[in-house]
Amino acid sequence: xxxxxxxxxxxxxxxxxxxxxxxxxxxxxxxxxxxxxxxxxxxxxxxxxxxxxxxxxxxxxxxxxxxxxxxxxxxxxxxxxxxxxxxxxxxxxxxxxxxxxxxxxxxxxxxxxxxxxxxxxxxxxxxxxxxxx
Amino acid sequence: xxxxxxxxxxxxxxxxxxxxxxxxxxxxxxxxxxxxxxxxxxxxxxxxxxxxxxxxxxxxxxxxxxxxxxxxxxxxxxxxxxxxxxxxxxxxxxxxxxxxxxxxxxxxxxxxxxxxxxxxxxxxxxxxxxxxxxxxxxxxxxxxxxxxxxxxxxxxxxxxxxxxxxxxxxxxxxxxxxxxxxxxxxxxxxxxxxxxxxxxxxxxxxxxxxxxxxxxxxxxxxxxxxxxxxxxxxxxxxxxxxxxxxxxxxxxxxxxxxxxxxxxxxxxxxxxxxxxxxxxxxxxxxxxxxxxxxxxxxxxxxxxxxxxxxxxxxxxxxxxxxxxxxxxxxxxxxxx
Numbered sequence: 001x002x003x004x005x006x007x008x009x010x011x012x013x014x015x016x017x018x019x020x021x022x023x024x025x026x027x028x029x030x031x032x033x034x035x036x037x038x039x040x041x042x043x044x045x046x047x048x049x050x051x052x053x054x055x056x057x058x059x060x061x062x063x064x065x066x067x068x069x070x071x072x073x074x075x076x077x078x079x080x081x082x083x084x085x086x087x088x089x090x091x092x093x094x095x096x097x098x099x100x101x102x103x104x105x106x107x108x109x110x111x112x113x114x115x116x117x118x119x120x121x122x123x124x125x126x127x128x129x130x131x132x133x
Numbered sequence: 134x135x136x137x138x139x140x141x142x143x144x145x146x147x148x149x150x151x152x153x154x155x156x157x158x159x160x161x162x163x164x165x166x167x168x169x170x171x172x173x174x175x176x177x178x179x180x181x182x183x184x185x186x187x188x189x190x191x192x193x194x195x196x197x198x199x200x201x202x203x204x205x206x207x208x209x210x211x212x213x214x215x216x217x218x219x220x221x222x223x224x225x226x227x228x229x230x231x232x233x234x235x236x237x238x239x240x241x242x243x244x245x246x247x248x249x250x251x252x253x254x255x256x257x258x259x260x261x262x263x264x265x266x267x268x269x270x271x272x273x274x275x276x277x278x279x280x281x282x283x284x285x286x287x288x289x290x291x292x293x294x295x296x297x298x299x300x301x302x303x304x305x306x307x308x309x310x311x312x313x314x315x316x317x318x319x320x321x322x323x324x325x326x327x328x329x330x331x332x333x334x335x336x337x338x339x340x341x342x343x344x345x346x347x348x349x350x351x352x353x354x355x356x357x358x359x360x361x362x363x364x365x366x367x368x369x370x371x372x373x374x375x376x377x378x379x380x381x382x383x384x385x386x387x388x389x390x391x392x393x394x395x396x397x398x399x400x401x402x403x404x405x406x407x408x409x410x411x412x413x414x415x416x417x418x419x420x421x422x423x424x425x426x427x428x429x430x431x432x433x434x435x436x437x438x439x440x441x442x443x444x445x446x447x448x449x450x451x452x453x454x455x456x457x458x459x460x461x462x463x464x465x466x467x468x469x
Binding site: 032033034037038040041092093102105106109110 | 178179182185204207208211212215216218219222223226
């Protein structure tokens with residue numbers, strides 16, 4: 001398991017902190033300008049979801065460095081109310097996006113891999129990976 | 134999808150040409166490249182990035198401020214690209230739904246298919262056009278063993294898929310009634326119970342059922358709140374409304390419908406319709422039902438099928454070829 005760097009999300013300002021840490025790691029790993037911007041936007045979305053719907057949580061980053069692939073993994077966890085119908089929040093045009101293309105379907109498009117686990121009243125964990133090409 | 138090298142090179146060339154000459158040709162070239170990008174779903178941030186790279190190659194000595202400003206633009210385009218992708222995904226979904234509905238519509242057409250019967254001395258014309266893909270109007274002909282002709286015309290208040298599903302149920306209920314129970318009154322009594330038990334109370338169905346007996350030249354009929362039809366009397370050259378009292382189907386379980394009858398003479402016509410005909414609009418105003426009758430009167434010497442088609446074309450044109458409600462018009466003429 002690679003070393004994790006985490007940012008706690010409690011107030012809106014922490015979203016900026018998470019973006020900054022994510023961008024530093026992405027730049028250091030050699031992601032191009034467009035991918036850096038995509039990663040930062042994905043972090044924004046995940047951190048905002050924590051801030052808006054769970055109140056608090058954290059966003060962690062891991063570098064993936066194997067012989068086959070290199071990439072960056074981000075994990076957003078919270079102990080909030082959980083998502084009851086994951087299928088629904090992953091659907092385009094669902095409420096959280098409000099027609100802006102944002103929300104979780106947006107994050108899934110920005111990243112290469114996306115996984116979500118959630119339990120009611122326990123919390124949510126979202127894992128997303130961007131591969132370095 | 135990523136920008137391919139040849140596109141990147143073309144873009145750079147047009148950018149260079151434009152910066153040096155402000156030539157319209159360069160802009161036209163760029164327009165064509167961008168169109169291929171749109172076709173290939175290349176996101177706005179990719180295009181901004183392409184621009185930044187091309188510009189940096191052409192002018193390696195640009196100031197850091199300009200470079201940062203362009204990166205700033207790239208960052209802001211990410212959200213724009215996300216919204217665009219969502220629209221594209223929703224559009225694809227819409228196309229899928231549309232093709233699913235058109236399959237359903239053609240299936241409905243098969244289910245509700247009714248053959249215009251040949252009865253000597255009668256000339257029948259009918260047209261039924263849905264406002265959307267699926268039809269919430271319904272008409273059906275039934276030939277009885279006694280030589281009588283049953284004609285049903287019905288309208289679900291509402292349009293589209295729910296109305297269409299409802300109509301299929303109505304048809305199969307009518308089909309399942311035994312022959313001896315085929316009087317208009319009994320059919321409406323039974324259908325009322327079927328609808329009351331099976332259909333959501335928010336959905337209303339109106340129906341007119343008529344049965345023509347060639348031997349006695351009598352039309353017996355009953356109506357469940359349906360738009361009244363008209364009887365054209367050849368002798369007096371006048372139209373009269375075919376009035377019939379009756380509650381719409383499915384409101385009360387034990388509704389008993391009244392049955393009426395009238396004599397049909399040589400040259401007479403019976404006109405049955407749905408409110409999609411009488412509620413045609415000319416601009417913002419509803420047409421008068423007199424206007425429908427005027428058109429029918431004008432075309433009265435034509436065969437019945439030509440008449441209904443001409444009337445439909447007339448109102449279709451009046452409404453700029455856009456129907457607001459399903460349109461069904463049925464005319465039968467007694468020739469001899």
